[in-house]
Amino acid sequence: MTQSYLDRRAVLRGATLMGSGVALAGWLPAWAQPVSAGIAPDMPVLSGEEIAIRIAHQPVTIDGRTSHGIAMNGTIPAPLIRLREGQNVRIAVTNALDEDSSVHWHGLILPAEMDGVPGISFPGIRPNETFVYEFPIVQSGTYWYHSHSGLQEQLGHYGPIIIDPAGEDPVRSDREHVIVLSDYSATHPHVIFRKLKQQGGYFNRRRQTLAGLLAGRDQTLRERLRWGAMRMDPTDVADVTGAAYTYLVNGHGPADNWTGLFRPGERVRLRVINAAAMTIFNFRIPGLKLTIVQADGQNVRPVAANELQITVAETYDVIVEPVEDRPYTIVAEASDRSGMGCATLAPRAGMSAQIPLPRERPILTMTDMGMSAMDHGALNDDSRAGDGGHAGHGAAVSATATPQGSHAMRDFSNVPNVARTPAVQSIAPMPIDRTGEPGIGLDDVGHDVLTYRHLMALDRNPDVRAPSRSLQIHLTGNMERYMWAFDGVTFNALTAPIPFRQDERVRITLINDTMMAHPIHLHGHFFELVTGHGSYAPRKHTVNVLPGGSVTLDVTTDALGDWAFHCHLLYHMHAGMMHVVAVRAKGTG
Template identity: 55%
Template sequence: MADSSILSRRGFIAGSAALASAASLPMPIWATGSMARAGAGGASKGFGTLDGDDIRLTVANSHFAAGGRSGHAVTVNGTVPGPLIRLRQGRTVRLHVTNTLEEDTSVHWHGLLVPFQFDGVPGVSFPGIRAGETFTYEIPVRQAGTYWWHSHSGLQEQQGHYGPLIVDPADESGARYDREIVLLLSEFTPLHPHQVMRNLKVAEGYFNFNKQTATQGDMPVADRIDWGRMRMDPRDISDVTGSTYSFLVNGHAPMDDLQFLFTPGERIRLRIINGSAMTFFNFRIPGVPLTVIQADGQDVRDVTVDELQIGVAETYDLVIEPRAGAHTIVAEAMDRSGMGIATLTSTPGERALVPALRDPVTLTMDDMGMASMAGGAHAGMDHSAHGGSMDGAGMDGDAMDVAAMDHSMRDMSQLPPSANGVGVDMVAPMPVDRMDFPGLGLDKVSHRVLRYTDLVARAPNPVRAPERSLEIHLTGNMERYMWSFDGQKFSAVSDDPIRFGFDERVRVTLVNNTMMAHPIHLHGHFFELVNGADEAHQPLKHTLIVQPGGKATFDLTANEPGDWAFHCHLLYHMHAGMMQVVTVRPFPVAEGA
């Protein structure tokens, strides 16, 4: 039965509202974060809500405008983002998706535990939804929390094919808030996504307008020359930037003046979803502490911060208690090329100051997998990376031989033999655990910033030692814009899946040998971050940011049988090859069979 249900993977690459709570404060349409018209014949900004056990979605072509930019969009039920789907834990839902496009489409229910044939990845778990057809997903709703949905066909996600998904618990007697606001962060560009991809293939820094000049910034000229010799750019933070993106909150650009109304004294739950294609956001509300209560839909012990970085495809639930007045909601792109903006206010029409963009982020040698040292930039580096011994006396106090460093970054010996070839152009020589790193650009701020090491599961997980270990390298060739696992670009024709036995417990270490942060997502499962929490309280997540030149480790119990996508959630990285299939076998035998 298991083998006969496995579908061909050949089509993967080619096909590959804020809500008012029980507090009944009247919410005018401009204050709800939903349904603002974008113009005659165009997609609406924001989203309405669909709930119940039988839901219908229609995928269509449309036109969308935001932030002074306009262009083609792929909409679901006529809006960008698509509708908020609201489900109830313990029920079974039927979701009917009708495709009116002239190409295949799909919907992946990001973070939901579903039977693998309803996971929505063409060529991996089902054939896709053909033009003119309707496909019905039938899903027993097993968990509560904040999730989202998006297309897994081609690059439709970039064009607007995504939306929020909330699962309410079967028992809501323990609610800890008075009002709820859903904030879906994303971006829009009028460029067709295939043109974006072509531009990145021409030059990986095509959209980067934050490059340093010979006299700009505080980096010494000698250091800039060193980076040049390595053929690397210390300002290469994001592949696609505000030069072409308008950053959105619930489909609204900053100039739209999106506002959310509240009553002073309320405890407000913010459900934050990063539904972007390529953008990490640094989220803050200046002057308002943020208490994190969930990560990726799973309960964590309360931790209060002033800012957090949310990677592509992650979700965080926060509780805030804002004072009377207006407060600016800031979702600043990690590379600081733009931001999404909204206002939280107790008085309709009142606004707060919008903070200026902070200075652009500049990579350091630590970000290249070279540990810091006192009096020099690279002392923690493995001496063997330079082909010989090196004690402290053998190093210049302020610098090292760049030619030797450049050579070490092209030493492929730490990768599997299959990783050699054109798909890898450099290797961070000394990756270290960076689970305590708050995110690029947030390591030098003076206020409290969330780190993965702050996350502790609220309820205990079963304690079980891993049966084996697995190491996976995140690799790439920046100049050719190729991305991969272990140097192997995903091929729908000749792939070799990552295999787990059903219910096997595996400790997986992701080693980022590149200079970019990657949000790695495993379909169909939650895994436990090995982040310093005790074994029973390692936090559960489905998406994990692996920092440049860093390692990140998780424990996985492979208890969801089937074929599952495993990939970088930066859309163009996945499309360029940083993807694999995880196969969990055998299928358990049903009782009475």
């Protein structure tokens, strides 16, 4: 059963999505035409040995509202770059902006000087200049590219990459669609960042209320008193929410009804890319099972789920097999449930399906404070959150409790590598491996949700040596001051890099001492998640570390040079959660 366009928009307004405005369904600019790799018109595609890209300012119209963006070759998202494993490519990038820019090829294995990070791998691209990236294509899969300059990524400076395998593709499909998820705000990103620095919870418009308490929603009075004594907000799940963002699918707002076509009975491959600046999405298609066949461009053993959480900078390839002659709604719901991006999978253009109602917003728990194994009742009204004030995402309780039950919020006794700086508001007392969990708010949705532990590599890992050494890295933050860091150290030009030797095998444990999930990305390398699958561990370039949780990964540092290592939440990286990994040849200083 189809639904009219006006009905669809009414549902979206009820879901409190921003910027729905007056839908100009009959008139859209060229960049906003339906994007599909199937029967519908294709998105612009660049391929071959020589590619040219021009970065420039661009007006963007989303759900009838026009504002400013940054486009590549006049489109947002940027054109699809389609390559083949084994080829060489030269990509000439011209910067027509009035500020420096860059392009980083996210997830691609290439020489360090081609990685595209200003100040680390190259100087950047100055206004009215052209830089030529040249590198061999040594892999296949679904990837993407984006700016690593300032906050340009938030304005539309991103696009998809598909690399076809040199031989036969183990993933069989009859048709494919590229699904680029993102977030957009008419508010300039520097204004957003300034508001976050002024008040970390500025965009959280869904705090708990007295009415909610009286209605028995969310927390009990006792729980609220405990959290209030620690000056923490359990609804503070995302820094930037639907109060500021419209959530996009292939550059389209929900009212655009972007449509990917299929014929009933086909195997349809969806190449899903989270190119958002700050939004972790819960992805599902009500009425269809998702079969996950690839993660971060690497083939995995097929695993079925009804929903998956895709963090910022991850990619997942999924197979769906619609057999009914009817439309299905593609749902990309923000993890804090403050809004959703919507599109349609349909047998014919012009169709739309029912949009699910928004689900209850998630509430953080003691586990998200890194206190899963502690006696929560030991907390009393004397508990305090670090430096005082609103603790928000940055708070957790220390591992050392006095006999009276009070807690020192910053106890460094068990974490000597963490610097005692304002960027450490707290230390998680008992972080646990949460890779078997589906993500915040998805524990009780009533259907199968993908977790990292479900993923197994399709082929044996290329390096199965045991690690020769190990290290811990703490993800730290201070929400009140909006400071984010690794081991309490915010990044600057004088920050010492993390040193590795070429071809070293290292086990890294990431410990999240904050109450926000962090998608951590390592440039130039893939790593294996230590989730119990041995030589078939899933290989990834980005991993989501849940609040109060830890993730262990093994990496072979086989790429010489300096590489960025950072949280892929744009404003977290901008505020200091970034480092440099330096891989040096054996025998050098």
